Amino acid sequence: MLGYIIRRILAVIPVMAIVAIFVFLLLRLTPGDPAAIIAGDAATPEQLERIRSSLGLSDPLHVQFLTWIKLLFQGDLGTSLISSTPVTQMIGQRIWPTINIAVLTIILSVLIAVPMGVVAAWRHRTWVDYVVMAFSVLGFSIPVFVIGYLFIQAFSIELRWFPVQGYSAPSMGFGKFLSRAILPCLTLATIYVALIARMTRASMLEVLGEDYIRTARAKGVKETIVLFRHALRNAAVPILTIIGTGFALLIGGVVVTESVFNIPGIGRLTVDAILARDYPVIQGMILLTSGIYVFINLLVDLSYTFFDPRIRY
C-alpha cells in the first residue's frame, strides 16, 4: 500500500511538468497583453513597451520560462502581473470559499442522491423509479444559472429566508456560513444529485441481481440491511469514482454559480485572470487544479479499500 502511494505521488511529477510546459507555452501563444490592462486605454505604444519591460514580458520566452520554473522550485507561484499580489496569497484567499462550497455540495448531494438511487433501484420500473429518473434528467438539463436565479427569487426575494448573495467563512459563525452557502450548494447539488442518483441506481441494479443478495434475503435479513450494507457497499466503487470526479470538478471552479451568488472562489479568480492575461495567476491555478485532480483521484483509489476490502494495492 505504502509503495503504491509513493509510486502514485512520484507519478505526479511528470504530469505536473508536462502541464507546466504546456500551460506556459499555450498562454504565450494566446493573443493578449497584460501591460495593456495595466496601462489603460490612453497609453501610448512607448508606455506599453516600458511596462512590458518592467514586468519581464519583453524577455525571450526561454528566459521567462526559466524564471518561472526557478520560482516554482522555491515553492513560489510568482506574483500577479495585474495586482502585484503573490499568487499563493490570492489562491489562499480564494480557495476556501470554493472548498467549503464544494464540500457542502457533495455532502448534500450524497445525502440526497444515494438514498434516491438505492430506492429507485429497489423499486425498479415503478413510479418511484420513474420520478427519480425524471428528476435526474431535469437536474442535468436545466442550466445551473437558471436554477440559481429561481432559488434566489423564491427563497431570498419572496420568502426572505436567505441572503441573495455573498459568502461568510465558517469561522465567522457556522449559521451565517450556512445561510449564505445553502442556496449555491443546493443549486450545484441539483446536478450532482442527478449524476450520483443515476450512477447509484445503475450500480445497485447490477448488484441487486447477484446471488449473495438473494441468499441474504432468503436468510431473512432485513431489507434495509440488504440494501445499505450488502448491496450498496458492493455498489460503492463506481459511486465513489463519480463523487471524487464531481468534487474535483467543483474545486476546479464553478464560475457560473460563483458569479450568480457572488462567491469569491477560484473559478472567478481563474476566469478574471484569463480575461486579464494574468499569466502567473493562470499558470498557478492550472497547476493547482491539476494537482487537486491527481490528489483526489489518489484518494478515491485508496478509498476503494475502505468500502471494498477485497481491493488491495
Next chain:
Amino acid sequence: MLRIQERLSHFKSYGQKTALVLMASAALMAGSGFATPAMADGKTITAVMHSGLRVLDPIITTAHITRNHGYMIYDVLVAVDENFKPQPQMADWSISNDNLTYTFTLRDGLKFHDGNPVTAADAVASLERWGKRDSGGQLIFDVTESLEPADDKTIVWKLKTPFPPLLETVGKQSALPPFIMPERVASTSPEEAITDYTGSGPFVFVQEEYQPGVSVTYRKFEDYVPRSEPVSWMAGGKEVKVDEVKWVTMPDAQTAINALLSGEIDYIEQPQIDLLPLLQTSEDVTVETRDNLGYQTMGRTNFKYPPFDNKKIRQAAMMALSQENVLGTLIGNPDYYTVCGAIFGCGTPLADASGSKTLTSGGDIEGAKKLLEEAGYDGTPVVLLQPTDVVSLAAQPVVAAQALREAGFNVDMQPMDWQTLVTRRASQAKPSEGGWNMFFTNWMVPEISSPLISAMLNGRGDKAWFGWPKDDAVEALRAEFITADTPEKQKEVAVKLQKHSMDEVLFIPLGQYASPQARSNKLTGIIPSPVPVFWNVEKAD
C-alpha cells in the same frame, strides 16, 4: 494508512462511516478562514462599483476604478470644480507676473495615513512621477525649468515658457490626477507599481481586508482635515460621514440588482440599463444620473494602411455612420443618450459641433457612396475589431459594419475578446497580417474635454495613440492652445481643432451617453460628479 483503515473498521455500518466523513468535512470547513462582503450596517456603505479593483497604483494606470480608488485614499493639490475651474485643495497658489513661476503653499493640518505631515518634498516627488506618465503632465514638464520645495510647505514651479492651462492640468480628474503620496512612495519608477499605499486623503485603504478583484475596504481617516468650502466635483470639503466604505465586485448584474433590492448593499455605480425597470419599481431605491457629462463613444481608424490612409475614404466612412443608430442600439433608452458631434464632448467649455452634421442627423449613405467612388476605393477589406465581452462596446462595431457595407465598404468584422483587441490595436502590422483598420472605444467626457488630454488629438505619427496619424497641423493647433491665455482664445483654438479633426477624421465621435447610478434611499449626499466618491455621503439607520 493501515492504521487509519483499522481505526475506520471500528465504524461498522455505512451510516457510521458516512457520518465520520461528514464530520471530517465539517471540520475542514470550520478550519477555513476568509470572509467577504457582510450585510450592510449602519456605519458602512457597501457599494458595487463598475469593475473590480486590481491595480492599486493610480499613476501607472488610467483605469477608472483605480483613479476612483486614488481619490478615496489620496488628496490632490488642486481640483477642478463643476465649472471646470481649478480650486485649491491641499494647496493655495500664486502666479508671478510673467506667468513663469507658480508658488504652491500647502495648507495646515495635512497628514499622511502613517501620521507624518505632508511636506513640499512629498508633493514635488508625486508631481514628478505623475509628469512621467500623464500626457498633460509631460507637456508641462517639457517647459519646466525647475520644480522644487522652497521649504516644508512651499513648492516653487518655474517654467521656461508660460503654460496657461497648468492649474487645469494639475487639477484635472481624468485620466491621471496627480495624487500626493509620501516621497518614499513617489520615488518608485513610474513603470513599476507602488507597494506602499500610505495615502493623504479622507479614507484609509485597509490592506489586510483587500482581495484583488473581489472587495476593498476604506476606513475613515480620523486625522483628515476637510476644507471649509462646499463640495463641487473633486474640489471643496471632503467630509467623511460614515465609518467604512466597502467596494464589492459582483460579476453578475442581476445579482447586484437583487442585492440592492433586498438591502444587502447600498449602491450600484453602473447598473445595466436594461435592468433599470427592476429597480425603478422599488420605493427603497433611487435611480439617478450622477454624472451629467457621461461618456463619449467613438471610432478610430488606422491611418497607416489602406483604405483609411486616404482622407476621402475616412470621410466616406464617417458620412455613412449615424449616431442615433449607434446610441439607439447601444443604450436603447433615449433618456440616457444624446447625439453630440463635439470632439470635446457636449456640456464642456470647449464644445463645438462643427463638421458633424451627417453624424448627428442620421448619416448619409448616398453621400458616402459618392465619396467612395471619387476616392477610387478598390474594395480593400476594412478589418473591423469587434469586442464581444464588453457590453458597452459590443453594439458599435455591428452597427458601423452594417452602415459601412451599405455605403460600399468591404467589411471584415473580426470578433474577439477585449484583451485580444487591446493587443491587436497596438500592432502596427498590415491589417492582413494581424493589424487592423477600425476599432471603437468609450471615454469619460472629462478625459476628452481638452486638446491637452484627448489621446485622439495627438498627431505624432508612430508615437501617437493607436491609429498613428501623422498630422503636423493638429500638433500646431495643440501648441497654439497651450499658449492661449484666456478662455475666449482657448475656445477659438478648440473650434479650429474641431473643424480640423472632423475634416481629417482623426476619430469619429458617435455620441454621448449617461450611466445612471442606483442607491438605497438611506444614502444621501452623493456628489454629482464624473468620479463616484463617498465623502459627504450620509447613511440613515
